[in-house]
Amino acid sequence: MNNFWQQLPKPFFVLAPMADVTDAPFRRLIAKYSKHKRSDGTSGGADVTWTEFVSADGLAMANKEGKEKLMADLMYTEEERPIVAQLFSSNEKHMYEAAKLCKELGFNGVDINMGCPDRSIEKQGCGAAMIKNPDRAKSIVLAAKEGAGDIPVSVKTRLGYNHDQVEEWIPEILTTNPAALTVHARTRKEMSKVPARWERIKRVVEIRDELQSSTLIIGNGDVLNVADGRRKAELSGADGVMFGRAIFGNPHLFSPTCETHDLLLADRLEIMVEHTKLFTELLPFKNFSIMKKHYKAYVNGFHGAAELRSQLMQTDTLEEVEIIVNAWLATNNQSLIK
Numbered sequence: 001m002n003n004f005w006q007q008l009p010k011p012f013f014v015l016a017p018m019a020d021v022t023d024a025p026f027r028r029l030i031a032k033y034s035k036h037k038r039s040d041g042t043s044g045g046a047d048v049t050w051t052e053f054v055s056a057d058g059l060a061m062a063n064k065e066g067k068e069k070l071m072a073d074l075m076y077t078e079e080e081r082p083i084v085a086q087l088f089s090s091n092e093k094h095m096y097e098a099a100k101l102c103k104e105l106g107f108n109g110v111d112i113n114m115g116c117p118d119r120s121i122e123k124q125g126c127g128a129a130m131i132k133n134p135d136r137a138k139s140i141v142l143a144a145k146e147g148a149g150d151i152p153v154s155v156k157t158r159l160g161y162n163h164d165q166v167e168e169w170i171p172e173i174l175t176t177n178p179a180a181l182t183v184h185a186r187t188r189k190e191m192s193k194v195p196a197r198w199e200r201i202k203r204v205v206e207i208r209d210e211l212q213s214s215t216l217i218i219g220n221g222d223v224l225n226v227a228d229g230r231r232k233a234e235l236s237g238a239d240g241v242m243f244g245r246a247i248f249g250n251p252h253l254f255s256p257t258c259e260t261h262d263l264l265l266a267d268r269l270e271i272m273v274e275h276t277k278l279f280t281e282l283l284p285f286k287n288f289s290i291m292k293k294h295y296k297a298y299v300n301g302f303h304g305a306a307e308l309r310s311q312l313m314q315t316d317t318l319e320e321v322e323i324i325v326n327a328w329l330a331t332n333n334q335s336l337i338k
Helices: 024-033 056-061 064-072 092-104 127-132 134-148 166-174 198-210 226-236 265-282 288-298 305-312 318-332
Strands: 012-015 048-055 083-088 109-114 153-158 180-184 216-220 240-243
Touching (some): 048 056, 056 064, 056 083, 056 092, 092 109, 092 134, 109 127, 127 134, 127 153, 134 153, 134 166, 153 166, 166 180, 198 216, 216 226, 265 288, 265 318, 288 305, 305 318
Parallel strands (some): 012 048, 012 240, 048 083, 083 109, 109 153, 153 180, 180 216, 216 240
C-alpha cells in the first residue's frame, strides 16, 4: 500500500476539513503562505491537507450539473500534497464508488467523516450518527478501503454521541484498521460549547496501544497555533494534531516564520483580496456570502476594524471588496496591526 501516513514526522500537523472554509481557494492560499520544508523534501502548507467533506451519494447519483459542482470540492493542486479527500455516506456501494473515484483523481488518501453534527447529514445516517451504528460504520470503512485500492483510508470522529463513549466506540472503529484516526475531543452533544478534552485523546492513544493497532491517532480541538499543537501532542501522545478554527484569517498558520496577524495591515488585507479573487475564479457558482466569514477573521484586532468589517459585510463582488479596501487603506495610511 502507498501509505504516506507512515512517512510523516511526529508530531505532524494537518489541516481540518471544514465545510465552506477549507475549499480549494483557501487551501491554495494556505499552501502558498504557509510554505515550509517537510520531511520528504517538498514544500507545502501543512503535513497533510483535507478537502471539505463531499457526499459519496452525490458523486454516485447526482446528475451532470450536480456532479460538476461536487467535483469542484475535489479540486486540488500539487502544492497541497499529501491531500486527502473526505467523504460521507451510509451506503456501502456509494462509498466504494466514491473512494474509487478519489483514487482515480490522484488523491493520496480517503477520509470518512463520522463526526459532523449537522442534522441534515445525520438524517442520512452519516457524520456523528455513525457513532450510534458501529456495525454500519465498520462496513463503510471496509467499502472505502475496497474502493480506494492501494491508497490509505482514515476516519474522523468524536469522543461519543450524547456522552463519552471512548471505551466502546474507539475499539470498534480500530477493528477496521484505518491508517489514521482523528478524534475531535468533544462529544456530538457538546458541539464546540465546552473546552476540548485532550486528556481523552491520551486515553484514545492508550486504547490504540493496548490493541496493538498501527493506526495513527490525530487529536483535534482548540489548538491555537503550532506551538500549542506541539504541547497538546506531547501531553496526549497523539501522533498528529489537526488545526481547525485557528486557520481562520491566518493562512500563514503552518509557517515557521510568521503569522498573518503579524503582517502589515496592507499586506494582510491584500491577502484577503487575493482570497476573494481565487474564490470568484474557482467557485463562481457558490454564494459570495461564504467569503464573509473569512472577512470577520481577517478584519479584526486593529483600530477601525469594526467599521471596515461592516462595509465588507455589504459586498457581493470582488470589485466592491477591492474598492472598499483600497479606499480604507488610503484613508488610514496603512497602519500596523499591532
